[in-house]
Amino acid sequence: MQNKPITFQFISEPSDVNYGGNVHGGSVMKWIDQAGYACATTWSGNYSVTVYVGGIRFYEPIKIGEIVQVEAQVIYTGSSSMHIAINVFSRNLKQPVFDKKTHCIIVFVAVDENGKKLPVPKWIPETEEEKQQEKYAKRLMDLRTQIEDEMKPFIK
Numbered sequence: 001m002q003n004k005p006i007t008f009q010f011i012s013e014p015s016d017v018n019y020g021g022n023v024h025g026g027s028v029m030k031w032i033d034q035a036g037y038a039c040a041t042t043w044s045g046n047y048s049v050t051v052y053v054g055g056i057r058f059y060e061p062i063k064i065g066e067i068v069q070v071e072a073q074v075i076y077t078g079s080s081s082m083h084i085a086i087n088v089f090s091r092n093l094k095q096p097v098f099d100k101k102t103h104c105i106i107v108f109v110a111v112d113e114n115g116k117k118l119p120v121p122k123w124i125p126e127t128e129e130e131k132q133q134e135k136y137a138k139r140l141m142d143l144r145t146q147i148e149d150e151m152k153p154f155i156k
């Protein structure tokens with residue numbers, strides 16, 4: 001099965017503004033979720049829900065009126081989960097190249113009409129880059145287990 005990246009391109013709007021005049025972090029998180037959703041449902045062929053969003057780092061602000069590009073690609077699949085790498089870029093209208101503004105991994109699970117998890121097609125990495133990405137996703141899973149153990153006492 002082909003694992004094509006999903007790419008959104010649009011212009012950040014005045015309604016995306018934060019209190020400092022740039023794009024609101026919440027808007028960026030919404031775009032991440034939307035691109036991840038498009039990627040997960042395309043891969044699984046089923047409705048999918050977000051189960052985890054990790055390590056979002058906003059490197060630089062995105063300005064209002066810039067062209068924004070959001071890329072989403074499956075980098076690891078479990079039984080029901082799809083681990084998707086998201087990169088967010090932007091450029092102003094006069095600048096030819098995009099700068100990376102945000103990166104994160106978002107995990108979706110395919111579910112049926114009752115919200116129960118469903119199996120997803122297996123993604124098999126082929127190129128060296130894809131193999132490295134899968135390793136990256138697995139390493140993050142291990143780290144996440146440690147983080148969740150730390151968080152457990154505070155979740156209840």
Ligand SMILES: CC(=O)SCCNC(=O)CCNC(=O)[C@H](O)C(C)(C)COP(=O)(O)OP(=O)(O)OC[C@H]1O[C@@H](n2cnc3c(N)ncnc32)[C@H](O)[C@@H]1OP(=O)(O)O
Binds near residue numbers: 052077079081115
């Ligand atoms: C709460 C909100 O409204 S957030 C916004 C929208 N999202 C949602 O509503 C999802 C809410 N969550 C759910 O409904 C449930 O967690 C479900 C139905 C998706 C899954 O529930 P369960 O079947 O009990 O989950 P289970 O523990 O078996 O995990 C399912 C998969 O998620 C993965 N998963 C669970 N927790 C994590 C995590 N912290 N990080 C990454 N993956 C995770 C598991 O590894 C498993 O993957 P696999 O099947 O590929 O091995």
